[in-house]
Amino acid sequence: MHLLVITGFLGSGKTTFIVKLVKIAMEKGLKVAIIVNEIGETGIDDQFMKKLGFNVWEILGGCICCTLAGDLVRTLQELQGNYAPDVVIVEPSGAADPGNLFGALGTSRIESLTSERKIALLDPLRMDMLMAVLEPLMISTIRQADLILINKADLASPEQIEQTRRVAAEANPVSGIMVISAKNDLEPRVLSEILSCLT
Amino acid sequence: MSDMILEPFAAYLRFAFSDPKPIEEWTEILKRFLERSAMLCEKAGPCVVGHIKGLALLSGDRYVRVSVISPSLPAQAETNASANLAEMTVTLNMLVYGLSKKSLEGIVKETAAGPGTGWSGRVTVEPVEAATRGDHAGHHRGC
Numbered sequence: 238m239h240l241l242v243i244t245g246f247l248g249s250g251k252t253t254f255i256v257k258l259v260k261i262a263m264e265k266g267l268k269v270a271i272i273v274n275e276i277g278e279t280g281i282d283d284q285f286m287k288k289l290g291f292n293v294w295e296i297l298g299g300c301i302c303c304t305l306a307g308d309l310v311r312t313l314q315e316l317q318g319n320y321a322p323d324v325v326i327v328e329p330s331g332a333a334d335p336g337n338l339f340g341a342l343g344t345s346r347i348e349s350l351t352s353e354r355k356i357a358l359l360d361p362l363r364m365d366m367l368m369a370v371l372e373p374l375m376i377s378t379i380r381q382a383d384l385i386l387i388n389k390a391d392l393a394s395p396e397q398i399e400q401t402r403r404v405a406a407e408a409n410p411v412s413g414i415m416v417i418s419a420k421n422d423l424e425p426r427v428l429s430e431i432l433s434c435l436t
Numbered sequence: 437m438s439d440m441i442l443e444p445f446a447a448y449l450r451f452a453f454s455d456p457k458p459i460e461e462w463t464e465i466l467k468r469f470l471e472r473s474a475m476l477c478e479k480a481g482p483c484v485v486g487h488i489k490g491l492a493l494l495s496g497d498r499y500v501r502v503s504v505i506s507p508s509l510p511a512q513a514e515t516n517a518s519a520n521l522a523e524m525t526v527t528l529n530m531l532v533y534g535l536s537k538k539s540l541e542g543i544v545k546e547t548a549a550g551p552g553t554g555w556s557g558r559v560t561v562e563p564v565e566a567a568t569r570g571d572h573a574g575h576h577r578g579c
Contacts, residue, residue, distance in 0.1 A: 247486035247531050248505035277444035277529040278564040281491045284527065288499050331487060332442055332531065363506060370484055370533075420514075 238317055238349045239324045241431075242338070244378050245358030246367060247331030250388040252282045254358060254419035255326055259291055261428060262324055270294065270322040272312055274301040276330045292320070302333035306341030317349040334374055335381040356431065357382035358419070361393035361401040368404060379408040384415070384430065391418040440484065440533040445540035446564040449490070449526040449548065453557035456520035463500060466490060466526060467511035469547055469559075470504040473530070476543040478507040483534030490526040500524070527564075 241258075245251050255271065262269050273283040274296040283295045294312055301309040309327070316325060329338055339355065357378050360367070367375050379385060385405045387398055398416055405414050415427050423431075451465070474485050489503035494517050504511040530540045541563060548559040 248489075248503065275529075276442075277531060278446040279527055279529060281489050281527060281529050284493060285491055285499065285501060288493055288497060290497070360505070362509060366484070366506075 238313075238322060238351060240313070240327065240347075240350050240353045241324060242327045242329070242335075242342075242353070242355050243358065244329060244333070244335040244338075244355065244382065245331060245388075246360060246363075246371070246375065246378065248363075249331060249358040249360040250419045251328050251331065251358055252285065254386070254388065254417075255328055256286065256289065256291075257419055257423055258431065259286075259326065261423070262432070265432075267323040268321070270316050270320055270325045272296060272309065272316075272325060272327045274305065274309070274327075274329050274333070276300060276332055282328065292322070300333050301327075301329050302335070302337040302341075306338065309338075310342065310347065313347050313350075317347075334377050336377040339381050354384065354431075355382050356384045356386060358386050358388045359401050359405060360389060361387055361397040362389055364397065364401045364404060375404075376408050379405050382409065383412050385409065385412055386419075386427075387414065387416045388419050390416045391421060440482075441536065442486070442531065442533050443535070443537040443540070445530045445532075445537045445544070447528045447541070447544055448562045448564065449528050449544075450560045450562065451524045451526065451557055452559075453522050456522045458520050459500070459515055459517045462521065462524060463502065463513040463515055465557075466492075466500065466502040467504075467513050470502055470511045471507075473543055473547045474504045474507040474511075476546060477530075477532050477535060477540070480535055480539055480543060483532050486531040486533060488528070488530045488532070490528045492524050492526045494519070494521075494524075500526075502526075 243251050259269050271291055271293045275282050283293050286293045296305055296308050299305045387401050417427055470488050477483050477485055485506055492500040498517040500515040502513040545561050548561050
């Protein structure tokens with residue numbers, strides 16, 4: 238069972254990206270499960286993905302980066318036993334700190350995991366503002382990722398993309414950085430990079 | 437910023453017009469609704485709009501999805517529907533740092549009352565009860 242965790246601040250395009258990715262994975266014959274953790278009194282993303290016919294599990298009543306970290310581990314274990322997906326995609330709330338989340342996952346024993354990929358989506362339209370008011374969360378998101386995707390290439394200016402790339406490269410000089418537009422078709426080289434761990 | 441509260445507010449918005457409207461008009465109405473709400477958030481006090489998003493589930497596999505991430509950026513909408521509709525129920529979720537749930541409810545109700553949005557229909561706001569999904573008020577202060 239491969240695990241893909243898609244992180245990113247609120248509104249960075251995680252759901253749009255996941256929808257695109259799941260369609261492609263399903264076309265390749267992979268059995269995909271999605272775990273969504275959304276804060277708020279109603280889930281929008283899980284309802285949307287269910288409407289598309291995806292296999293979605295919700296984790297409710299809090300945040301999987303802290304109070305519900307145990308629920309995530311239990312859900313992963315149950316999924317393996319009851320559904321046996323090839324790939325599990327986790328969408329944490331955009332308010333979650335990935336550092337806390339991966340800390341909890343790292344200390345748990347999920348023996349069925351064959352690979353784990355941490356992908357962070359960044360929003361270049363708001364990078365300046367978010368770095369000004371939420372720098373610790375943004376830096377944690379970037380540092381925890383093994384692949385960084387600068388999203389919204391269709392809406393952002395070249396300067397915004399470049400500035401986001403600079404921030405990402407400075408905070409995490411090791412991981413790959415790619416520019417995408419999740420709303421549009423993902424380029425083959427981006428897909429190949431993302432899906433490389435699944436084959 | 438780390439001290440700013442995050443109290444999500446969720447509601448069902450029930451839009452009703454006397455005549456059916458094409459889906460393109462619906463998406464514009466919903467975008468204006470969210471943009472107006474984001475603007476009112478900014479006017480209400482120091483805050484950061486994280487994500488204000490809405491989803492209408494229509495018959496079959498049809499939907500309308502709309503969201504705004506900043507008062508200074510246009511809302512985005514996506515739909516696969518094509519029918520003309522006179523009514524629509526939209527589930528709204530507001531994730532705004534710095535404003536209380538009560539403030540957000542007031543903002544949504546003010547937006548629904550119509551001034552500045554230019555629509556001629558009726559919108560009722562029904563807050564989603566916290567009990568249905570657990571209460572997250574203030575949760576992200578220390579996350």
